[in-house]
Amino acid sequence: MKKHAIITGGGTGVGAEIARHLAELGVNVTVAGRRQEPLDLVASASSRIRAVTADVTDEGSIAQMFEKASEANGPVNIVIANAGAAESAPFSKIDKNDFQRMLDINLTGTFLTFQKGLEALKGQEYGRMIAIASTAGLRGYSYVSHYAAAKHGVIGIVRSLALELASKPFTVNAVCPGFTETPMLQRSIENIMQKTGMNEEQARVALYKDNPQQRFIQPDEVAATVAWLIGDGARSVTGQAISVSGGETQ
Numbered sequence: 001m002k003k004h005a006i007i008t009g010g011g012t013g014v015g016a017e018i019a020r021h022l023a024e025l026g027v028n029v030t031v032a033g034r035r036q037e038p039l040d041l042v043a044s045a046s047s048r049i050r051a052v053t054a055d056v057t058d059e060g061s062i063a064q065m066f067e068k069a070s071e072a073n074g075p076v077n078i079v080i081a082n083a084g085a086a087e088s089a090p091f092s093k094i095d096k097n098d099f100q101r102m103l104d105i106n107l108t109g110t111f112l113t114f115q116k117g118l119e120a121l122k123g124q125e126y127g128r129m130i131a132i133a134s135t136a137g138l139r140g141y142s143y144v145s146h147y148a149a150a151k152h153g154v155i156g157i158v159r160s161l162a163l164e165l166a167s168k169p170f171t172v173n174a175v176c177p178g179f180t181e182t183p184m185l186q187r188s189i190e191n192i193m194q195k196t197g198m199n200e201e202q203a204r205v206a207l208y209k210d211n212p213q214q215r216f217i218q219p220d221e222v223a224a225t226v227a228w229l230i231g232d233g234a235r236s237v238t239g240q241a242i243s244v245s246g247g248e249t250q
Contacts, residue, residue: 001126003230004028004073006066008056008113009083011038013182014132017219018080018226023048025227030069030076032056033083056083056109062116070120077124078230079117081110081154082132086184088143088191099146106150111157114172118165127170128230131158132222135178138241138249151176155241162239171238175225178245179207180217213246 005022009015010031016038019029023046031042032054039051050072054065069076085105087098110131121127136144137151155174162172179185185207192203208216225244228234243249 002028002074003078003126004030004069004076005078005080005230006030006032006069006076006117007080007082008032008054008065008109009132010051011035011042013184014177014180014219014222015080015082016042018082018132018223019049020045021220021223021227022078022230027078027230028073030065030073032065032069056081056113057104059112059116062112066116066120075124076117076120077126078128078130079113079120080130080132080226081113081117083109083113084132084134086144086147086188088147088188090143091145094146099149102146102150103153106147107153107157110154114157114161118161121170125169127168129158129161129170129172130226130229131155131174132226133158133174133176133241135176135243135245135249137174138176138243158241159239166238169235171229171235173229173238174241175222175229176241176243176245176249177217177222178211178243178248180219180222182219185216211246211248215246217244217246 005027007015007019010019011033019031023029029049031039032052033039043049043051052068055061131154133154134151136148137155158172158174189203
């Protein structure tokens with residue numbers, strides 16, 4: 001069976017690592033994102049990877065993303081909603097626009113990707129839907145209540161949709177990494193340094209202090225979890241929020 005995965009937010013960080021990892025396993029991959037240049041860079045790593053621009057907050061753009069992906073690589077049967085963004089601020093300083101922006105990118109983006117993805121899966125005998133969520137969807141963190149709210153919502157979608165699709169050959173799961181070594185994490189570290197006067201090492205420790213292994217998660221660990229979920233051995237794993245966090249959440 002030919003596998004074709006579409007990955008939103010596939011130009012950098014975890015999304016790019018998932019794309020490269022799946023391509024090495026023989027999966028055809030379409031990476032999607034708003035900026036063409038990083039997508040093209042990821043696509044240059046393998047003849048199995050194609051790139052298409054898309055905005056996960058725009059329903060029409062998502063529909064076009066699936067159309068272009070199917071034309072280039074055949075029917076999509078693995079949908080990975082990875083696109084996301086994080087911002088931090090005290091709860092009292094978060095205005096409605098800040099809150100809505102986190103919902104639009106992280107929650108609505110996953111909803112639209114899964115909804116159009118489900119249309120692509122109709123009639124197929126195999127399907128995997130995976131949201132890259134966060135430990136913030138499993139617990140609270142200070143200063144990111146809007147981001148945590150969005151990621152809790154993502155897990156709610158996953159658990160509910162998994163039940164709707166349980167009688168079909170499709171699974172729906174979330175992968176929930178702890179703080180992961182990506183460009184987005186580096187921006188958080190720089191923000192902490194700027195606001196607190198900490199040096200880089202102090203800022204890093206402040207972020208991974210809740211990880212019992214006392215380290216950041218690496219993108220390849222997230223990619224390996226996704227690779228397991230798309231395999232036949234995970235066909236009974238659905239509706240799960242799998243924590244990849246060094247024991248931070250259980």
